[in-house]
Amino acid sequence: MKRHALASSIIAALSAVYAPFALADADANATVPVVVVTASRTEQLxxxxxxxxxxxxADRIGAGQPRVNVSEALSAVPGLVVANRQNYAQDLQISSRGFGARSAFGVRGVRLIADGVPATMPDGQGQAATFDLDLAERIEVLRGPFSALYGNHSGGVIQLFTREPKGAPEVELNVSSGSYGSRKTDLxxxxxxxxxxYLLDASRFDTDGYRSHSAARRDQAYAKLSFAPSTTSKLTLVAGALNQDDTQDPLGVTWATWQRDPRAGEIDTSDPRTPQRTFAERYNxxxxxxxxxxGATWEQRFGSDRLRVTAYVGNRRVIQYQAFSQAFQAPASHSGGVVDFQRDFHGIDANWTMSRPLLDGTLRSTFGIEAGASDDDRKGYENFVxxxxxxxGRLRRDEKDKVRNLDPYAQFEWERGPWVLSAGLRHSRVDFDVEDRYLSNGNDSGSVSYRHTxxxxxxxxxINPGLNLYASAARGFETPTLNEVFYSGTGGGFNFSLAPAQSTHLEFGVKAMPLEGxxxxxxxxxxxxxxELVVDSSSGGRTSYRxxxxxxxxxxxxxxxxxWRRNWNARLALSVLRAVYDEGFGSVLAGSRLPGVPNAGLYGEFGWKDSADRYxxxxxxxxxxxxxxxxxNQAxxxxxxxxxNLRVQAQQQLGSWRLKEYARVNNLFDRNYIGSVIVGDSNRRYYEAAPGRNWVLGASMQYRF
Structure with missing residues (x-):
């Protein structure tokens, strides 16, 4: 009784303090309506x-930006760190509340989805470069306990939705150009x-690169078709393609090199014949x-019930040339410096959603199952002849890698009066299977299966129409990715003994709309x-984990x-995070900070536009x-x-034509800083420099028929 009385007193006090600022009714709160689907899988405020x-x-995604990297938009989200590594060979670094910060390439620990199709493979490794930002209507970023209901490697969820193809036909051309030879054309x-x-898009992006040996060309295409066979059904088809040929990898540099010249590469001193040649240049x-x-999504409504089925299939081919310093005397277990793999992947996600009255309230339920598979035909070669x-050079690796996942799930939400109760359950099974076909150094074939509920x-x-309090809790897990089981610390083959990391999430929050807008x-x-999975050893281009x-x-x-006043707007996003090893291990002391994770982050924006939205x-x-x-924490x-950063934009309407122009200056005061780090590099080449002051100009022409 005492606890109940205390809780009632706290709620009453909050309500009393907040009441003078609360909006008069629920309809007034709708001045800032934000509908999402990522947390509950149904449309909801x-x-x-x-x-x-x-x-x-979409306004913020394209706010004076060339729409090349998702980091352009996601810097405004609290709890999220999105680092542009100035390295298009390795993609962005994305972490959510510290999950995913130690990824050496691509995205792990954070689940990526675009129009219902996962950009994250069953093992947890994802690629943000596949997101097509030119067609994006919105990006939803989910953090905390609810993200765990997306299964393996869901320390956070980032889901992109392209706009719905409807209305009169229109054609749009976008062009931009900026510092370091960057230029993009999109049609x-x-x-x-x-x-x-129908929604069709094609773009080409080129850059000479800010860092030494970092030039890139990216060709991207996307198509979306929608059909409505009846008033209760809808079919959506999507197709995407990404091509990057010979994208240069500048690698990381040591602290001394970054201090000397942030744009320089690390000099390879092992060959006296070329004393000024960098590792990136020597190994190209x-x-x-x-x-x-x-991908295809079928949606069928049966009154208040809905069936949604998404199926997808794809292929990914990667050839990568890495830098090894001991190439002439590679050990027998060395897999070579050239990675060559072809991946076929496919999957399905089917769910049924229904709404029913229950105990003077409303119960909304979702039952579903998700399955995915990836098959890699992987080879490795020496990177010299x-x-x-x-x-x-010579073949040093040949294998077939398979990863499978099967995840049934259920989510429930019961609402009655001021209370909303949510619950969910997901059971994940992830299977790894390796068939080693290069047997001169032993047979490393094997398999491992992970399960988690x-x-x-x-x-x-x-509390009132303008103030909500909430609490949530969940259990999550992360299996090793396929790349993380490739080697064991002893120099042997696959490390099938790695266990998944398991996490317990707790969150308390407040959502408020104290004034209109x-x-x-x-x-x-x-x-x-x-x-927790960490680097065990890293040498010769081979990294093992423990x-x-x-x-x-x-x-x-x-x-x-x-x-306010329809002319002014502001955005503030503040994050504070203490991420530490709670217990010591090896040379790591208890209390050491997790690498790649800042203690605090801030994004602030103050903007103006004229009443006609022209400038x-x-x-x-x-x-x-x-x-x-x-x-x-010794480095x-x-x-x-x-x-x-500063941006300005303008637009004009001339009959059926709509014209837009923008100019942007990033790092306005020309600060010299490190934008990202490579966690655990054995050569201490941890650092990746961010650009100084840089600019971009862009324009678009749209014609509506």
């Missing part, structure tokens, strides 16, 4: 969900005719990517993880959006505290930084 979820709309068309909606480090995928480096509980209480989200959280001790993540997030400008600030690149941390 994010304000009424007991989850941390942010939505980046898209959309509309509907004869009951068929590069990567070629050829990626295609198809005779005395020439950076060319394909993820429960979720959440509760939200509506003002929205505030705040959350505090804690995540305890056991068997299970470490427990880790602890505690932090808070705050986001504020405000608009606009905004000033942005981005700041992060320092980051350690190693588990023991020099990448220093904290604060940069400022």
């Amino acid at each position: 994010s304000f009424d969900l007991p989850a941390s979820i942010d939505v980046i709309g 898209n068309a959309s509309g509907s005719a004869g009951g068929v909606g 480090t590069r990567k070629s990517i050829d990626h295609q995928q198809l 005779g005395t020439q480096f950076g060319v394909q 993820t429960p979720l509980l959440g509760v939200l209480y509506k 003002v929205r505030i989200n705040a959350a505090v959280f804690q995540v305890k993880t056991s068997d 299970n470490a001790s427990a880790t602890l993540r505690q932090g808070g997030e705050l986001s504020l959006d405000a608009e 606009g400008a905004a000033f942005e600030t981005i700041a992060n505290t320092r980051m350690y690149p190693d588990d023991a 020099m941390p990448a220093p904290g930084y604060m940069i400022a």
